[in-house]
Amino acid sequence: MAITVFQNIIRFVLLMMVQIFVLNNIQLSGYINPYIYILFILSLPYRTPQWLTLILAFVTGLMVDIFMNTMGTHAFATVLMAFTRNGIINLITDFEKDENPTPSFYTFGIGVYIRYIVLLVFIHHTALFFLEAFSLAHFGIVIKKIFFSSVVSILLILGIQSLKKK
């Protein structure tokens, strides 16, 4: 238990540092803004109480917001993603009641894990970029941003996860 909490704290700090100091400075062609800090929420153990997942998502989103001057947008998208997380895990996997796996390639299986990441990253990025634009006037740009950023975020997240040992 204590080890799990410690692991998650380390993961949170590392992902935040990479997001804020490295990825937020990468501006490829204006359409690619990868956000990998959500991997923290995506890697919480399956049976984490829902209220705790949601509050952690809110705090994570708010931290990114504070550093990026985008009050509330990241918090909104991350909480939405955290809320849909358990539903999606239930939908694509069939774990027993007493199992409490930490989502990864090894516990979910490669295909299922990729599906899990793709769906949730897409939900997060869609909410995020629409809220950022806050009007349908920039519809075309927003769609492009969602698509390209999601692809890069998904590849980065899968890359990070594939480096991990069992």
Place this chain on the structure above:
Amino acid sequence: MKNLINFLIHHSGFFVFLLLEILSLMLVFNNRDYQKSVFFSSSNTIISSFYNWNNYIVGFFNLSKSNQQLAEENTQLKNQLLDLQNKLEALQPSGTDSLSYKIPPEKQYRFIEAKVINNSTNKLQNYITLNKGALDGVKPDMGVINDEGIVGIVKNVSQHFSVVIPVLNPKIQINCKFKRNNYIGSLVWDGKDYRFASLTDIARHVPIKMGDTLVTSGLTTTFPEGIPVGTIENFNLKESDAYYEIKVKLATNFRTLSYVKVIDFKNAGELKELEKTAYEE
């Protein structure tokens, strides 16, 4: 009653979700009232010191480029100095005739040199954070420029830092005019490309050409007259439209922004006060 409590407990996750989403949306909307959220923004001292530290490290990688820019500027200034010295000598009267001496007009503008410590160009609403604040004399609504041209307008100021809304944010419009014929229009960013913005309010009878230069109009207290804004890249006039659609290539490269100057117009307060009383009467 028991049923109600059971219902609430059973769906507690959903209620926490609703509560947090409403809270986030409130933050998003309150952000328009930017003054209130200065605590949460990157002009906050703690956040800024993180960025300062990051900038200290990254700054090393830009040193050679900054050096080169400084050297270029230095030579330019030296050339100007020489030029002016020559002129002055030519004008100096040979005798002691003090009548020809002219008192220089009072300097109205002062520049505050500042470094960019956080900057974005890829969002629909971009912001810049500077390492100078109220203690260095920066106040809200001051203009910000660099050697290439216009950058933006100061929005929030804390003790040591300030947040600038750059041209790359649809929240501000810059009042500017053609250098060639003084027609005035306003410049807005369309959220697409950090190199281009669009110019509105130019009526169809105005003669314009590709490559015309735009400068600030000097009609506001934020910017003095004649600071470069950009050049016309492309324009378009539909049969039915009363105004041109003009695409402007911005003079400033926001991607490489490093050192900027904040403009302190000394008589801004007096001017605004006078105009206010005149309009109210």
